[in-house]
Amino acid sequence: MAIPASLRQDLCDIPVLEDPGSLRMRSRDFFWFSPILKETLDDKRADIVVVPRDKADVMRVAAACARNRVPLTVRGGGTGNYGQAVPLAGGVVLDMTKLDQVIWHRPGAGRFGAGARMLDIDRALAPAAHELRFYPSTRQHATIGGFIAGGAAGAGSCTWGQISDPGAVLAVEVVTIEEHPRVVELRGRDVLKVMHAYGVNGIITEVEVPLAPSHPWCERIAAFPSLAAAARFAHAFTECDGIAKKLVTVHDPQVVPYLRRLAPYAGPGQAMVIIMVSEPQAEALELLAADHGGEITFRRGAEEARQAAFAEISGLQPLYEFTWNHTTLHAIRIDPSITYLQLRFPPANNLELVDWVAERFRDEVLLHLEFQRRFGKVTCSSLPLVRYRSAERLDAIMAELDAKGVAVSNPHTFVLDNAGWKRVDAPQAEFKRMADPYGLMNPGKLKHWQAEDMQAIA
Amino acid sequence: MAIPASLRQDLCDIPVLEDPGSLRMRSRDFFWFSPILKETLDDKRADIVVVPRDKADVMRVAAACARNRVPLTVRGGGTGNYGQAVPLAGGVVLDMTKLDQVIWHRPGAGRFGAGARMLDIDRALAPAAHELRFYPSTRQHATIGGFIAGGAAGAGSCTWGQISDPGAVLAVEVVTIEEHPRVVELRGRDVLKVMHAYGVNGIITEVEVPLAPSHPWCERIAAFPSLAAAARFAHAFTECDGIAKKLVTVHDPQVVPYLRRLAPYAGPGQAMVIIMVSEPQAEALELLAADHGGEITFRRGAEEARQAAFAEISGLQPLYEFTWNHTTLHAIRIDPSITYLQLRFPPANNLELVDWVAERFRDEVLLHLEFQRRFGKVTCSSLPLVRYRSAERLDAIMAELDAKGVAVSNPHTFVLDNAGWKRVDAPQAEFKRMADPYGLMNPGKLKHWQAEDMQAIA
Numbered sequence: 001m002a003i004p005a006s007l008r009q010d011l012c013d014i015p016v017l018e019d020p021g022s023l024r025m026r027s028r029d030f031f032w033f034s035p036i037l038k039e040t041l042d043d044k045r046a047d048i049v050v051v052p053r054d055k056a057d058v059m060r061v062a063a064a065c066a067r068n069r070v071p072l073t074v075r076g077g078g079t080g081n082y083g084q085a086v087p088l089a090g091g092v093v094l095d096m097t098k099l100d101q102v103i104w105h106r107p108g109a110g111r112f113g114a115g116a117r118m119l120d121i122d123r124a125l126a127p128a129a130h131e132l133r134f135y136p137s138t139r140q141h142a143t144i145g146g147f148i149a150g151g152a153a154g155a156g157s158c159t160w161g162q163i164s165d166p167g168a169v170l171a172v173e174v175v176t177i178e179e180h181p182r183v184v185e186l187r188g189r190d191v192l193k194v195m196h197a198y199g200v201n202g203i204i205t206e207v208e209v210p211l212a213p214s215h216p217w218c219e220r221i222a223a224f225p226s227l228a229a230a231a232r233f234a235h236a237f238t239e240c241d242g243i244a245k246k247l248v249t250v251h252d253p254q255v256v257p258y259l260r261r262l263a264p265y266a267g268p269g270q271a272m273v274i275i276m277v278s279e280p281q282a283e284a285l286e287l288l289a290a291d292h293g294g295e296i297t298f299r300r301g302a303e304e305a306r307q308a309a310f311a312e313i314s315g316l317q318p319l320y321e322f323t324w325n326h327t328t329l330h331a332i333r334i335d336p337s338i339t340y341l342q343l344r345f346p347p348a349n350n351l352e353l354v355d356w357v358a359e360r361f362r363d364e365v366l367l368h369l370e371f372q373r374r375f376g377k378v379t380c381s382s383l384p385l386v387r388y389r390s391a392e393r394l395d396a397i398m399a400e401l402d403a404k405g406v407a408v409s410n411p412h413t414f415v416l417d418n419a420g421w422k423r424v425d426a427p428q429a430e431f432k433r434m435a436d437p438y439g440l441m442n443p444g445k446l447k448h449w450q451a452e453d454m455q456a457i458a
Numbered sequence: 459m460a461i462p463a464s465l466r467q468d469l470c471d472i473p474v475l476e477d478p479g480s481l482r483m484r485s486r487d488f489f490w491f492s493p494i495l496k497e498t499l500d501d502k503r504a505d506i507v508v509v510p511r512d513k514a515d516v517m518r519v520a521a522a523c524a525r526n527r528v529p530l531t532v533r534g535g536g537t538g539n540y541g542q543a544v545p546l547a548g549g550v551v552l553d554m555t556k557l558d559q560v561i562w563h564r565p566g567a568g569r570f571g572a573g574a575r576m577l578d579i580d581r582a583l584a585p586a587a588h589e590l591r592f593y594p595s596t597r598q599h600a601t602i603g604g605f606i607a608g609g610a611a612g613a614g615s616c617t618w619g620q621i622s623d624p625g626a627v628l629a630v631e632v633v634t635i636e637e638h639p640r641v642v643e644l645r646g647r648d649v650l651k652v653m654h655a656y657g658v659n660g661i662i663t664e665v666e667v668p669l670a671p672s673h674p675w676c677e678r679i680a681a682f683p684s685l686a687a688a689a690r691f692a693h694a695f696t697e698c699d700g701i702a703k704k705l706v707t708v709h710d711p712q713v714v715p716y717l718r719r720l721a722p723y724a725g726p727g728q729a730m731v732i733i734m735v736s737e738p739q740a741e742a743l744e745l746l747a748a749d750h751g752g753e754i755t756f757r758r759g760a761e762e763a764r765q766a767a768f769a770e771i772s773g774l775q776p777l778y779e780f781t782w783n784h785t786t787l788h789a790i791r792i793d794p795s796i797t798y799l800q801l802r803f804p805p806a807n808n809l810e811l812v813d814w815v816a817e818r819f820r821d822e823v824l825l826h827l828e829f830q831r832r833f834g835k836v837t838c839s840s841l842p843l844v845r846y847r848s849a850e851r852l853d854a855i856m857a858e859l860d861a862k863g864v865a866v867s868n869p870h871t872f873v874l875d876n877a878g879w880k881r882v883d884a885p886q887a888e889f890k891r892m893a894d895p896y897g898l899m900n901p902g903k904l905k906h907w908q909a910e911d912m913q914a915i916a
Contacts, residue, residue, distance in 0.1 A: 108702070108737060133700075161698075161700045162700075170742075214671060215671060241619030241831040244670075278668065375699070
């Protein structure tokens with residue numbers, strides 16, 4: 001679409017980008033992990049990228065889009081995997097990364113501009129010995145607003161669960177897309193109205209979250225003779241309430257070679273467990289690993305691990321960049337035919353099901369397990385690598401996993417209706433009608449919504 | 459027994475107490491919660507109380523007792539309930555409370571003199587925003603050494619489990635009872651050699667534990683229509699991984715009147731839940747309580763709660779002093795015929811068993827529940843009040859509970875053999891042979907030991 005002159009005029013002096021390179025780069029996220037999304041989303045483009053400097057700018061953009069009925073897609077760090085930042089109908093991409101303030105923090109909580117990158121937040125909190133409870137493996141680029149809008153879990157989930165758990169997000173501030181935009185503060189359970197809505201329920205401008213007083217997280221890698229042994233250790237370790245931990249990731253022996261720089265830390269055919277643990281308790285961890293036949297092959301102290309994460313030293317990147325969906329990134333770089341799935345194992349029999357998946361799909365579905373707490377119990381999720389054959393085969397795999405009791409979230413769809421949207425127990429649709437009455441927020445992202453909306457306007 | 463002159467000479471200038479009042483008071487702990495222990499232990503007396511000023515003094519006392527074959531009983535704050543501090547065979551009581559140094563602390567860990575009181579440790583750690591992970595309700599008087607030797611859990615267990623869990627104690631320093639005492643450092647799993655050994659396995663002089671970076675713990679009381687509703691809420695709340703918490707205690711409606719100063723915070727027939735939660739997440743807690751039919755009847759902010767605990771303000775004592783075994787203390791003050799039991803409910807069906815106990819024993823066994831994490835799962839333990847009828851009836855109750863699957867630890871015995879001693883998976887007996895070769899540490903505490911030992915010496 002062509003950008004109406006009246007929109008340009010309404011934007012006034014707010015910085016914009018219109019060169020083809022910027023339009024392309026800021027219309028993308030990591031959807032290309034999926035061959036199916038890659039085909040569908042690759043050519044989607046913003047017509048203009050707007051880069052607000054502050055909340056007043058955001059409100060002017062919201063008003064301008066409402067007045068001119070121009071689609072608006074909100075973009076954080078662009079680290080999502082389901083096209084959260086891809087403008088399906090063109091129009092404006094709103095780059096939020098200048099709203100990056102630490103608004104305040106005190107013991108146990110902090111409030112941040114939605115565009116603040118999570119690593120930068122932790123940098124700012126470090127002198128106060130506090131930190132974000134969770135971060136995705138994309139901590140360096142991901143924004144807190146984008147994570148709340150489209151994320152779920154990450155490093156920290158082995159202790160704190162998921163970001164949709166009770167109390168995990170304290171408040172969210174949202175700007176509505178209207179001629180006279182409103183600033184809405186959602187607190188308590190109302191935050192669920194915008195969480196996992198992938199940015200279609202208003203523009204998140206500020207986020208308030210509980211913080212964790214920080215532990216000195218050191219890094220360890222342990223090698224195990226098999227996936228089963230590694231998984232049993234990881235489960236037992238995550239159940240050790242008395243050992244403070246930030247990350248517990250298990251890699252199948254077949255995954256290890258894709259993690260190039262880590263490959264030397266496991267022998268041929270060995271599984272690998274990546275751990276971040278409170279440094280004074282590393283000894284307790286190592287004893288438990290030995291009990292399970294594990295051997296510690298890599299150790300990095302907390303101070304050095306911190307420096308690696310904060311890019312204060314060169315050398316091996318932080319180990320969390322070899323976990324969660326970074327695993328897929330490493331693998332695709334080596335073998336572009338690889339894609340992935342999203343699985344959750346039920347706590348009652350997660351280890352048995354892990355064994356079953358490994359046996360059933362052998363070299364087609366390569367497991368890595370992210371251990372976490374879910375509603376007071378320990379279990380694991382997985383973003384397994386998949387050697388891609390066809391969309392049909394992918395569907396067949398998912399159906400078989402689902403039938404067996406492994407919960408599947410399909411990461412190969414960009415529409416929300418069958419993904420996050422309907423699973424959250426909150427009046428998201430009602431809120432959208434209020435926050436985005438003209439249905440301008442990334443139209444197409446909600447399939448059924450668009451139909452309803454068109455009727456409403458007509 | 460008469461104290462040999464040679465012992466006196468060996469003690470040299472180490473401070474001692476010999477007046478009848480001191481001998482009586484320092485030969486006691488809270489064993490009198492049990493009518494059975496009260497009868498057995500009430501007349502046990504030290505012949506002399508020795509108050510070492512430092513580790514060198516401790517070693518001189520150990521050597522003196524070994525040389526003169528005088529029994530030695532180690533005493534911390536005297537807050538135990540099973541005669542841990544009661545010298546069954548007289549002799550020396552070693553009062554450790556002058557060894558109260560904060561030896562060092564750094565993020566995530568600290569090392570303390572065994573005689574340091576737990577509240578004082580937290581006072582010292584407060585400027586560094588760290589705290590002990592656990593404390594018993596007797597935090598004000600209990601020493602860290604005594605807690606390691608004879609404690610198990612307390613405030614903090616809803617997050618961190620128990621002190622015998624892997625990694626929960628990093629190291630213990632022990633002085634042996636020999637003519638030439640040795641200082642032994644136990645690290646890793648070796649700490650189990652002295653934990654829950656009630657001071658008969660050497661003199662604990664220093665303790666190294668992981669610390670928790672501290673949250674701002676505020677206090678809440680919620681009232682519920684029934685014990686069952688309160689227990690279900692407390693279970694669900696403890697399962698909320700995303701809400702940082704320090705204490706979750708449920709009181710049966712029949713217990714509430716005994717907690718005099720708290721009684722106004724529950725209506726007639728209402729159960730009560732006492733909570734310490736990270737202040738920024740109190741709202742999430744209150745929402746969950748409302749879901750379960752609970753009403754918040756008391757709120758105290760984190761700063762005020764801290765001041766109350768640190769005795770910087772007058773007024774209501776900290777709420778944890780109405781939980782765990784303090785409950786029994788409050789009840790006995792009102793009704794001296796009350797005693798208590800120690801129960802652990804299995805995680806798989808704890809709530810069903812709670813219902814069963816409440817129904818089966820109605821006004822004879824009054825439950826209060828301490829919710830905690832055990833090996834990665836949420837469950838509850840209980841120190842229920844019991845309207846005492848006879849030792850036989852107490853045995854019958856315990857047998858019935860045990861048969862139903864509720865784990866019972868008998869708090870009405872002062873011998874270790876059937877209590878903590880045999881349950882810990884560590885070579886405690888072997889260690890005792892090394893640390894106390896003459897069997898001088900509170901002889902009588904280990905029934906079978908004494909027999910073996912006598913043979914060995916004979």
